[in-house]
Amino acid sequence: MAQQEPEDLLEMSPETRTILEEHSLEPLWEVEDRFGTVMADPEAEIWKWEDIQESIDAIERDVPIADLPPGFQRRVAVPINTANAISNTIYVGIQTVSPGETAPAHRHGANALRFTIDGAEDMKTVVAGEAFPMKDNDLITTPQWEWHDHVNESDETAAWLDVLDLPLVLDSVNAKNTFEYHELDRQPVTKTQGYWASQYGRGRSQEDVTDGSIPGPFEGTEEPTPPYRFEWAEMIESLRQRADNDDPDPHDGYSLSYVNPASGEPPLFPTMSFRAQLLFEETDPHFHNATEVFFVIDGEGATHVGDDALEWSQWDVFVVPPDEIHHHEPDGEAKLLAMTDRPVFESINLYAEATPSS
Numbered sequence: 001m002a003q004q005e006p007e008d009l010l011e012m013s014p015e016t017r018t019i020l021e022e023h024s025l026e027p028l029w030e031v032e033d034r035f036g037t038v039m040a041d042p043e044a045e046i047w048k049w050e051d052i053q054e055s056i057d058a059i060e061r062d063v064p065i066a067d068l069p070p071g072f073q074r075r076v077a078v079p080i081n082t083a084n085a086i087s088n089t090i091y092v093g094i095q096t097v098s099p100g101e102t103a104p105a106h107r108h109g110a111n112a113l114r115f116t117i118d119g120a121e122d123m124k125t126v127v128a129g130e131a132f133p134m135k136d137n138d139l140i141t142t143p144q145w146e147w148h149d150h151v152n153e154s155d156e157t158a159a160w161l162d163v164l165d166l167p168l169v170l171d172s173v174n175a176k177n178t179f180e181y182h183e184l185d186r187q188p189v190t191k192t193q194g195y196w197a198s199q200y201g202r203g204r205s206q207e208d209v210t211d212g213s214i215p216g217p218f219e220g221t222e223e224p225t226p227p228y229r230f231e232w233a234e235m236i237e238s239l240r241q242r243a244d245n246d247d248p249d250p251h252d253g254y255s256l257s258y259v260n261p262a263s264g265e266p267p268l269f270p271t272m273s274f275r276a277q278l279l280f281e282e283t284d285p286h287f288h289n290a291t292e293v294f295f296v297i298d299g300e301g302a303t304h305v306g307d308d309a310l311e312w313s314q315w316d317v318f319v320v321p322p323d324e325i326h327h328h329e330p331d332g333e334a335k336l337l338a339m340t341d342r343p344v345f346e347s348i349n350l351y352a353e354a355t356p357s358s
């Protein structure tokens, strides 16, 4: 076992370390040492919110963001199911920013988004010059190579889900997560609130908002995803209209994909696709070679994965590994955020999905 540096031990109390270990969570600044490892058999697993809450509270007590080492200046608890993340492709972390704190500006090659768990009007994530308010259940993109910092000017701790394609980038593809710090902790806010959303509505600039080139020192063919805030109020209205008028999908219930605002079509990122799901009834079982990670927006129920039943309630996080037969059994109305690496499989013509023969 690697010798632990004395300064590492100083960062968290033994009590906090015990709490995290009991709940299969680790702080980001320790997880990153193990990037580069792919696991053969990730399992179906769930992280209950009360355990996550206990863990992020303990970290928040011990570790101000300002004390974190350069390169890790995000206070994040990371569900561990593979070597260093919840899956071999999608990384999920639960990040907190206390009142008055800033998570300093940086940018990187990995795509990221925030899904707000406990937000506030004065909790802002600043992306590409615009300060986006983080209200409950808003989804805000931080596309590759766009500057982003998180600033809490409210009087309550804010918490959200970070979702990145880090394990895919660092482990499977073994690319470097090209990374850079901004010279300032807070990037200048150069755009009015609502700018990015306004440029991807029905009216488009003739030159288009982006020139279609990949941002940063990269090359590729995919339409870059712009900075964008998907307000939950709009998503839930769309889901309810769907539920009032249409039939549910047999496997996903009432389900809407977040589109790349530039193309108007999913996936949101070339590597990850996201769905908001509204469930009322038990779904039919199916299986596929893509991984699915779920966050429980609200409601209670169970997701059956093989012989396991993952019993969930609000703000739990769980993972359905590839090729496992699964279906959802909500207890009344439930809403889920689904995250999948399906676009990676589709881009190489390897996506497969089937229903089990009875």
Ligand SMILES: [Fe+2]
Residues within 6 Å of the ligand: 106, 107, 108, 112, 148
């Ligand atoms: Fe980041």
Ligand SMILES: [Fe+2]
Residues within 6 Å of the ligand: 251, 286, 287, 288, 292, 326
């Ligand atoms: Fe599925």
